[in-house]
Amino acid sequence: MKLLVTGGAGFIGSNFIHYWLKHYPEDSIVNLDKLTYAGHLSSLKDVSENSRYKFVKGDICSQKLTDSLMVDVDTVVHFAAESHVDRSILHPSEFVRSNVLGTQVLLESALKNKVKRFHLISTDEVFGSLPLNSRTKFSESTPYDPKSPYSASKSAADHLVRAYFHTFGLPITITNCSNNFGPYQNPEKFIPRMITNLILNQKIPIYGDGKNVRDWLYVEDHCWAIDLIVHNGRPGQTYCIGGQKKEFSNFEIAQKIIKLMGMDKSMLEFVADRPSHDRRYAVNWSKVHRELGWSPAKNFDDRLKSTVEWYSNNKWWWMPLKKQAESIYRK
Numbered sequence: 001m002k003l004l005v006t007g008g009a010g011f012i013g014s015n016f017i018h019y020w021l022k023h024y025p026e027d028s029i030v031n032l033d034k035l036t037y038a039g040h041l042s043s044l045k046d047v048s049e050n051s052r053y054k055f056v057k058g059d060i061c062s063q064k065l066t067d068s069l070m071v072d073v074d075t076v077v078h079f080a081a082e083s084h085v086d087r088s089i090l091h092p093s094e095f096v097r098s099n100v101l102g103t104q105v106l107l108e109s110a111l112k113n114k115v116k117r118f119h120l121i122s123t124d125e126v127f128g129s130l131p132l133n134s135r136t137k138f139s140e141s142t143p144y145d146p147k148s149p150y151s152a153s154k155s156a157a158d159h160l161v162r163a164y165f166h167t168f169g170l171p172i173t174i175t176n177c178s179n180n181f182g183p184y185q186n187p188e189k190f191i192p193r194m195i196t197n198l199i200l201n202q203k204i205p206i207y208g209d210g211k212n213v214r215d216w217l218y219v220e221d222h223c224w225a226i227d228l229i230v231h232n233g234r235p236g237q238t239y240c241i242g243g244q245k246k247e248f249s250n251f252e253i254a255q256k257i258i259k260l261m262g263m264d265k266s267m268l269e270f271v272a273d274r275p276s277h278d279r280r281y282a283v284n285w286s287k288v289h290r291e292l293g294w295s296p297a298k299n300f301d302d303r304l305k306s307t308v309e310w311y312s313n314n315k316w317w318w319m320p321l322k323k324q325a326e327s328i329y330r331k
């Protein structure tokens, strides 16, 4: 397979490139990334010399560039996006540009070049928020109800991708996944922010009452789900991907991290809540399990432990990013 991966210098994209090069020795990857604040070539240091991997610095909104990159490609895996909710509250227009316009530009190129599969990485945040203490979960049939500029822009992208399937017959698939965690995640996001703050002996800020719930998906499990769907998922279909069977609040996750790092609760600090903070996300991933045999390979506590270890052992990667990551929260 010849793949075009967009946003491959970001968190999930870089993990995906590592995963794919390891599992598919016959395949080659072109990684198109603009290298925004969230893109780091350091995340791809160990594959940069691989003859099956090529990096192109550029914007997914440039039609000329995306047309030319897709000439010799059969599969597009589209990760590139502005991805951080807190930033979308500060700068919504960048989210519309990259997430909506950028996706449409890629779809046009995919159509012109007759790619065999266009796969969009989307989010469970398009479905809005679930109440606490309910058993309801998001599934492929949940109506869209985005609440932040980020989730609204991702919703628009999902609709465009489906429209290119219905209108033009482009063979697309979409995954709506829950919150990922693991190596190479920017320290502005919850789990790496908690771990890296504690390594630096700084308090960890919990928004609001700390009762918000996310469904944590280990990034390598997510990459395996994308692999199964790109190879065997049905064109036109959406698959929801989630991580957990048991739910934990942000407060409980913070406590687990504190314990794993041998510290105590005095490191916790409750801070002002995020505006329009979605209360609970939970994903029903029975479709991908039933159709393609996917389920998370290990439990959450094991994955959290290895994530803490990764950040402890890879300060060279996150230390240069930490100052900028914290500066967004001072605004």
Ligand code: NAD
Residues within 6 Å of the ligand: 006, 007, 008, 009, 010, 011, 012, 013, 032, 033, 034, 035, 036, 037, 038, 039, 040, 058, 059, 060, 061, 078, 079, 080, 081, 082, 083, 084, 098, 102, 121, 122, 123, 124, 154, 177, 178, 179, 180, 181, 186
């Ligand atoms: P990220 O912010 O870490 O990486 C995004 C990458 O896209 C960066 O490398 C950035 O430079 C690149 N990019 C942004 N705009 C671009 C543009 N206009 N042209 C080219 N490249 C551009 O994001 P992530 O956490 O790896 O998320 C990847 C995808 O998965 C996103 O589409 C996001 O919406 C989705 N997603 C992420 C999560 C999560 O928990 N991280 C959960 C659900 C869905």
Ligand code: TYD
Residues within 6 Å of the ligand: 085, 086, 179, 188, 189, 190, 191, 193, 205, 206, 207, 212, 213, 214, 250
């Ligand atoms: P985040 O990683 O920003 O992902 P998302 O907003 O896309 O779900 O946040 C995960 C949860 O953690 C969310 O409920 C907000 C909360 N949070 C904190 O309590 N403190 C923090 O410092 C951050 C970054 C997030």
